[in-house]
Amino acid sequence: MNKTLLGYVPTQSPIYMIHPFVKLFFMLIVSLFPMFVAAPEWNMLLMLILILFMWISRVDMRTLKIYVPVAVSMGSIIIISYVIIGGTHPEFQLIAHFLGINVYWERVRDAIVVYFRILPMIFTMVFFLSTSRERDVIVAMRTIRLPFVVTYVFAMALRSAGMVLEDFQIVRQAEQARGFDTAGKSPVYKLRKYVNYMIPLFALSLRRSEEFTNALVARGYAFTGEVSKVKRADYVLTHYSFKYYDAIFTALISLTFIALLILRYGYQYFSVDESVLINWLRNFFL
Amino acid sequence: MSVIIELKDYSWKYLNTQQPALDKINLQIEEGMFIGIIGPNGSGKTTLAYSMNGLIPGQYNGIKNGEVVVYGREVEQYGHGQLQKIAGMVFSDPEAQFTAMTVEDELVFGLENLGMSIPEIRERLEWVTELTGLEKMLLKPPYELSGGQKQRVALAAVLAMTPKILILDEPTTMLDPVSRRRVFDVLAKLKNEQHNTIIVIEHNLENLIPLADRMILLSNNKLILEDETHQFFQNMELLTKVGIYPPGALRFFYELKKAGYTSNTLPVTLPEASKQLKQLFG
Amino acid sequence: MTNINPYIQVNKLDFTYPDGTKALDDINVLIQIGEFIALIGQNGSGKTTLSKCLNGLYKPTSGEVLVESLNSKNTPIVQMVRRVGYVFQNPDHQLFNNNCWDEIAYGPRNIQLSEEEVKIRVDEAAHVVGLPEIFYEEHPFFLSKGLRQRVAIASILALRPQVIIVDEPTTGQDSRQSIEIMEFLKDLNEKHGHTIIIITHDMYIVAQYARRVILMSEGRILADGLTSDVFSQPDVLQKTFLEPPQITQLAQSAQNLGFNPGTLTVDEMVNQFDALKIK
Numbered sequence: 001m002n003k004t005l006l007g008y009v010p011t012q013s014p015i016y017m018i019h020p021f022v023k024l025f026f027m028l029i030v031s032l033f034p035m036f037v038a039a040p041e042w043n044m045l046l047m048l049i050l051i052l053f054m055w056i057s058r059v060d061m062r063t064l065k066i067y068v069p070v071a072v073s074m075g076s077i078i079i080i081s082y083v084i085i086g087g088t089h090p091e092f093q094l095i096a097h098f099l100g101i102n103v104y105w106e107r108v109r110d111a112i113v114v115y116f117r118i119l120p121m122i123f124t125m126v127f128f129l130s131t132s133r134e135r136d137v138i139v140a141m142r143t144i145r146l147p148f149v150v151t152y153v154f155a156m157a158l159r160s161a162g163m164v165l166e167d168f169q170i171v172r173q174a175e176q177a178r179g180f181d182t183a184g185k186s187p188v189y190k191l192r193k194y195v196n197y198m199i200p201l202f203a204l205s206l207r208r209s210e211e212f213t214n215a216l217v218a219r220g221y222a223f224t225g226e227v228s229k230v231k232r233a234d235y236v237l238t239h240y241s242f243k244y245y246d247a248i249f250t251a252l253i254s255l256t257f258i259a260l261l262i263l264r265y266g267y268q269y270f271s272v273d274e275s276v277l278i279n280w281l282r283n284f285f286l
Numbered sequence: 287m288s289v290i291i292e293l294k295d296y297s298w299k300y301l302n303t304q305q306p307a308l309d310k311i312n313l314q315i316e317e318g319m320f321i322g323i324i325g326p327n328g329s330g331k332t333t334l335a336y337s338m339n340g341l342i343p344g345q346y347n348g349i350k351n352g353e354v355v356v357y358g359r360e361v362e363q364y365g366h367g368q369l370q371k372i373a374g375m376v377f378s379d380p381e382a383q384f385t386a387m388t389v390e391d392e393l394v395f396g397l398e399n400l401g402m403s404i405p406e407i408r409e410r411l412e413w414v415t416e417l418t419g420l421e422k423m424l425l426k427p428p429y430e431l432s433g434g435q436k437q438r439v440a441l442a443a444v445l446a447m448t449p450k451i452l453i454l455d456e457p458t459t460m461l462d463p464v465s466r467r468r469v470f471d472v473l474a475k476l477k478n479e480q481h482n483t484i485i486v487i488e489h490n491l492e493n494l495i496p497l498a499d500r501m502i503l504l505s506n507n508k509l510i511l512e513d514e515t516h517q518f519f520q521n522m523e524l525l526t527k528v529g530i531y532p533p534g535a536l537r538f539f540y541e542l543k544k545a546g547y548t549s550n551t552l553p554v555t556l557p558e559a560s561k562q563l564k565q566l567f568g
Numbered sequence: 569m570t571n572i573n574p575y576i577q578v579n580k581l582d583f584t585y586p587d588g589t590k591a592l593d594d595i596n597v598l599i600q601i602g603e604f605i606a607l608i609g610q611n612g613s614g615k616t617t618l619s620k621c622l623n624g625l626y627k628p629t630s631g632e633v634l635v636e637s638l639n640s641k642n643t644p645i646v647q648m649v650r651r652v653g654y655v656f657q658n659p660d661h662q663l664f665n666n667n668c669w670d671e672i673a674y675g676p677r678n679i680q681l682s683e684e685e686v687k688i689r690v691d692e693a694a695h696v697v698g699l700p701e702i703f704y705e706e707h708p709f710f711l712s713k714g715l716r717q718r719v720a721i722a723s724i725l726a727l728r729p730q731v732i733i734v735d736e737p738t739t740g741q742d743s744r745q746s747i748e749i750m751e752f753l754k755d756l757n758e759k760h761g762h763t764i765i766i767i768t769h770d771m772y773i774v775a776q777y778a779r780r781v782i783l784m785s786e787g788r789i790l791a792d793g794l795t796s797d798v799f800s801q802p803d804v805l806q807k808t809f810l811e812p813p814q815i816t817q818l819a820q821s822a823q824n825l826g827f828n829p830g831t832l833t834v835d836e837m838v839n840q841f842d843a844l845k846i847k
Contacts, residue, residue, distance in 0.1 A: 135425075155391070156385060209382075220396050236390060
């Protein structure tokens with residue numbers, strides 16, 4: 001198994017044939033789809049397609065289990081916030097009355113629509129993160145010819161985030177080893193104690209940054225701030241070639257997006273009123 | 287053998303400190319030598335190492351006196367990145383030295399900085415991964431590597447730039463014994479096959495002594511002893527006085543010598559000690 | 569080791585990390601009050617994991633850790649750390665207060681002692697590690713590495729744990745500093761009655777200071793016994809790519825001349841030489 005940003009992919013998987021740029025492009029464009037699609041059944045279809053893609057890429061589905069509680073709690077929060085604190089309107093239709101709360105059809109409908117818009121966006125992110133490694137993101141950025149400085153700063157940010165996370169774990173344990181116990185304490189107390197973590201993390205980064213900088217200089221990296229006069233070869237990019245099917249995928253993603261926009265704004269597809277599911281639910285409740 | 291590094295009355299004082307970090311150092315290092323630098327913490331070892339590859343005065347503020355000449359030129363005369371091409375440097379913290387997101391990116395980073403072409407980079411990369419035994423790790427991110435593996439990557443990243451001089455500042459301090467041995471195995475290979483000039487700062491003398499041709503002792507920011515390794519360790523009194531505790535076998539024979547059991551040259555490695563001990567029993 | 573009731577009892581301890589890595593496999597150890605133990609083995613052999621199980625930072629996956637008959641599984645961490653203290657390897661990970669006084673007082677305050685008692689504990693701990701009062705107001709960040717290490721140890725001592733575990737106390741220190749730290753731990757052990765456990769890669773330190781060695785490899789205990797006994801089994805050590813200190817190796821190479829393969833120090837070696845020569 002290869003570890004990705006989120007979860008694992010086996011060492012053999014069709015996903016490795018795809019150029020990192022296509023993956024990044026897919027994530028950026030497809031996560032926009034639900035913004036233009038209100039009808040939940042279409043968003044559900046998108047989720048199914050994403051799950052199918054994950055299955056084809058042989059993503060370890062067990063690591064996805066952790067998203068079930070996330071999805072459930074997010075759903076509850078959306079329902080509660082829409083139904084209870086959503087407010088009312090004279091034209092709203094009451095469907096139930098419960099514990100002194102009036103439940104209106106329009107609020108329930110909106111909650112469902114929003115929930116099924118957010119889910120596929122998250123699925124797109126999860127699909128990307130569970131099939132990409134840090135390096136893929138960097139390669140994708142370099143493919144579109146972002147300046148070296150930008151991609152390098154991004155890579156260093158990833159690297160330092162990794163170091164800080166590791167340190168954070170140890171600092172937390174060190175606090176516990178001195179009898180610090182958050183169990184049963186108020187959130188405000190916990191938040192205040194978080195400030196304590198910052199001190200050692202800051203101290204560690206200060207001490208490390210000297211050696212980090214020296215290491216960069218020792219590898220011939222000049223901190224001049226100006227554009228280097230040396231023309232850099234990008235060796236790692238040579239492992240990735242943009243094949244004909246990568247071009248086809250990119251074109252497909254773009255075309256689908258354009259088609260979606262035309263159907264949405266030219267022909268009013270994917271709207272709430274057009275939704276078969278919503279209409280069925282309306283008949284069910286009212 | 288020709289002298290490639292020469293320090294003449296060299297002193298360095300960091301800004302905001304009272305005492306100089308190095309005080310009137312005179313030193314000559316010949317091509318192809320394996321040099322060990324030892325001394326208590328704070329005696330100026332790291333400053334000396336940084337002075338020989340241009341990190342000082344390049345990256346630090348301070349006052350310099352005297353000269354540091356590498357391959358016939360003063361260190362200040364080298365352009366950006368030029369001296370680093372000649373004198374590579376490995377540091378002690380494996381974590382802080384790993385700057386990229388995969389081993390391969392880390393190894394090619396320096397080569398790209400030097401402006402090499404892709405075929406050249408490929409060739410160097412193959413050579414250095416084989417030399418340091420990193421073939422199977424090229425695609426690994428830092429969090430999947432142990433400290434020892436990271437340190438070998440740091441060594442490889444510097445070696446890839448084929449520096450003539452290699453300077454290592456406590457390269458094994460943070461490693462466990464196996465990783466420590468691996469690093470020294472690579473150094474032995476470099477010494478025997480590549481004939482680099484290698485300068486190592488190290489507390490762990492048992493690994494260093496068998497490889498070192500010459501040793502340097504720093505104490506209180508001064509160079510107080512510099513000699514061929516065997517000769518160097520005959521000065522046990524001085525070494526103990528400044529707080530160096532040589533390996534057990536050496537100290538044992540020093541005790542025997544003081545007690546008058548032997549007048550031989552003190553053995554510096556385990557095989558030598560073992561042989562001499564047997565001879566003492568006829 | 570005549571004490572009948574061990575202070576720490578580890579029975580059939582298994583520990584698996586959340587990501588599925590099995591770090592400890594069937595560990596059984598008894599630790600008595602007053603011992604000086606070295607925990608050795610390569611990185612990843614389970615030394616640190618075991619230590620963190622001993623002070624309750626990690627709860628056993630199966631099996632049990634009993635400290636003073638308290639089961640770590642259902643004892644709050646506050647109770648555990650008063651008995652077993654753990655000093656992390658890098659002082660920078662464990663100094664999170666704005667001055668040394670607060671740093672040392674942090675633990676006692678967490679276990680809710682009165683301010684008078686906290687003050688007593690801080691003074692006592694600072695005194696034991698030799699931290700002068702003028703440093704009380706200093707920010708730990710600006711102290712030298714050696715002093716930071718002392719503050720870290722003092723901050724644990726202030727909890728007055730019976731057992732103190734120190735993770736790699738001598739890493740990055742030169743010979744003189746290493747000896748200073750070890751002599752200090754030795755004092756804690758001999759004069760103040762603390763049980764000391766060190767995790768270290770330095771076999772010279774082990775030979776010189778530890779009376780008992782626990783050798784770990786791949787989450788298991790490969791050897792557990794008197795230091796000289798463990799070091800006189802080169803084959804066991806070799807399995808874990810460790811070597812006994814050079815003086816021990818020299819004695820072993822001259823075993824046929826009558827030297828003891830369990831020789832630990834230069835002094836012992838010299839005494840044997842004298843005796844053998846007289847014969």
